[in-house]
Amino acid sequence: MNHHAPNILPVIRQLDEATANRIAAGEVVERPASAVKELVENALDAGATRIDVMIEDGGKRLIRVCDNGCGMTPEDLPLAVSRHATSKIDGSDLLAIRSFGFRGEALPSLGAVGRLVITSRTRDGEGAAITVTGGKVGPARPAAANPGTVVELRDLFFATPARLKFLRGDRAETMAVADCLRRLAMAEPYVGLTLTVDGKEIFRADAESGDLFDALPARLARIMGRDFIDNAMSLDAERDGLRLTGFAALPTWSRGAAVAQHLNVNGRPVRDRLLMGALRAGYSDVLPAGRHPGAVLFLSCDPQLVDVNVHPAKAEVRFRDPQAARGLVVAALRHGLAGAGHRSSTTLAQAALNAFRAEAPASRAFVPEPEPRDGAMGAAPHLHVPIPGFAEAPSARADRPDDAPLPGDTPLPGDTPLGAARAQVHENYIIAQTLDGVVIVDQHAAHERLVYERLKAQAARSGIVRQVLLIPEIVELSPMDAHRILSIAEDLADLGLVIEPFGGGAVVLRETPAMLTHLDAPALIRDILDDLADQGSSDRLRARLDAVLSSVACHGSVRSGRRMTVDEMNALLRDMERTPRSGQCNHGRPTWVKLRLADIERLFGRKD
Structure with missing residues (x-):
C-alpha cells in the first residue's frame, strides 16, 4: 500500500545526530541485558580480570559495571562516547577482528537512551569522568577513581519512553542479564564476574587458575x-x-x-x-x-x-x-x-538411590531368624530360596549338575566396567557386580541398541538397497527448488533416493530405498528442501532410514520376559562395552544404571 499522497514528492532530510543515535541504539540496545553485554565485553577487551555488575529494577533504573582493566585517559573519554570511535580496529580489515567490540557504537548508543556516567583511570594517570544524558555530552572532568573503569547507566530508555513498554517484568529482565553473564563467564574462565541485584549478590564466578x-x-x-x-x-x-x-x-x-x-x-x-x-x-x-x-x-x-x-x-x-x-x-x-561407548549418566544412579526409602520400623513385626545349627553353613554352601520376581538363570536351577557354576561363581573381571552377571530379576533386568558397585541392565533396551548398531554397520558396508519404481514419479518444483535439490542428488543417491532433472522446475524420482515402504516421496523431497533453506543441509532421509533400522532392531532384540543363561548375560555385557552409544537405547532411554558400593552402604547406615 502506498501511503504517500499522489503527485507529492517526498522530501529527503538529514536526520540530526541525536535522532541518528537513538535509531542506532535501537539496534544495539534491545533490553537491559543488551547493555550489560556491551559493557562487560568492553571490560574484557580492556584486559579486565575482575568485573562486577550491579543492577536495580531489572536494569531499568540502574546498571553499574566496574572493572580493573587498562582504563582511559581524560583525553580518551570524549572520543569513547562519540559514534564510530574505537580502539579495537584501525579500519583496514573488517575481517581481522580479535576483540568482542569493534563498532564504536555501544557507549554513544547507551548515552542516547539513558543517563550515562563513565569514570576511568589508567594505571599511571589521573582519574576523570564524563556524562552523557539523552545524547548530550558533557565535558570531561577530574574525578577520584581506582585503576580501571566504572560505567553507570541510569534510567534506561528515559529518552525513548515508548521502548519501556516493550520490556518485560523486573524478574524476566534480571534473568536475561544473569544468562548473559553466565555465557560470558563460560567463555572467559580466567576472569572473575559477579552480579548484584537490588543489593543482593545472586551470581559469582571467581577467576579460575591452572591451564x-x-x-x-x-x-x-x-x-x-x-x-x-x-x-x-x-x-x-x-x-x-x-x-x-x-x-x-x-x-x-x-x-x-x-x-x-x-x-x-x-x-x-x-x-x-x-x-x-x-x-x-x-x-x-x-x-x-x-x-x-x-x-x-x-x-x-x-x-x-x-x-x-x-x-x-x-x-x-x-x-x-x-x-x-x-x-x-x-x-x-x-x-x-x-x-x-557404554557410559551412562551418573544422575541416573542418584535418581535411583533417591527412589529408595527405608521401611518404617513399626510397619511390620520383626521376626528373628533362627540361629543356624552347628555346621549348617558348611553343609549347605548354596542355599536357594524362591523369591517372587527373581528368575535364576537356567544354569543355576536345582536340576543343574553338581559342578555347574552359579551366577555368583563367575570370576569378577577386573578390566570390564560392567562387571560380571550375578542374577536376572523380573525376567528383564540383569544384576551385575563390578569392583566398586552394582550395575542394573535393561536387557531388552541394551540388546536393541546392539542390534541397531550392527544393522547400521551392515547398511554402511553394503549400501542402501534400492527399488526401481515401475512408474517414475514426477515432482513439480520451482526452478530454484529444483536446482537446490539436484545439487545434492549424489548424496541422496547414496541413501537410495535417485532423482533426475525433468525439465523446467520438475524432477523425476526413479528409485527409492527398499526399506521405506509406502514412502510419500514428494512430501519427503519438500521437507528436505525446507531443511536446505533453513540449515543449508538435511539429515531427514538418513533419519527416516535409521528409524526403520531402529524398528527392526526393536523387534529383533531380546524380549522382556526371556530368561537368560549366565553366559548369555555376560556376553551381553561384553558386547555393550564394545559397542558405541550402548549407554542408551534407540529411543534415548538409558540401558543401565550403576550404584556404587559406597552409596549402597550409606543406604543401610554403614557409612556416614
Missing part, C-alpha cells in the same frame, strides 16, 4: 553444575582450519528445552542457527523427541574464515565455508558419543 584444561571444567562445574561435567565428554577435533573443543553431555543427561546449549566462535558467545542445527544433528540418533542435549562448545579459526560483522548485536556469524563448520561439529559429536 585451560583445568580452568574450563572448573568454571563449567561452577555455572552448569557438577553433574554436567561428571556426565560430559570432552571434545577436541580439527578440520579445514577449524578447531572444535569443549564439553558435550551424554544423551542420558538431557533437558526438556535448549537451555543448556552454549556455543562460542573465537571466544564470542553466539546463537547461530547453523551451529545449533549441527548440535541437534550430532545427537539425532541417541535422543528421543522432545529432549535437548547439553553442550558448551568452542569453535576457533582464523578470523578471516568467519564474519562477525553481520548484526549489531554480534550474536550471529557467517562462515566462509558453512558446511565445513557444520560437518566438524556433527562429526566431533558423533565420534565423541561413539567413544563414550
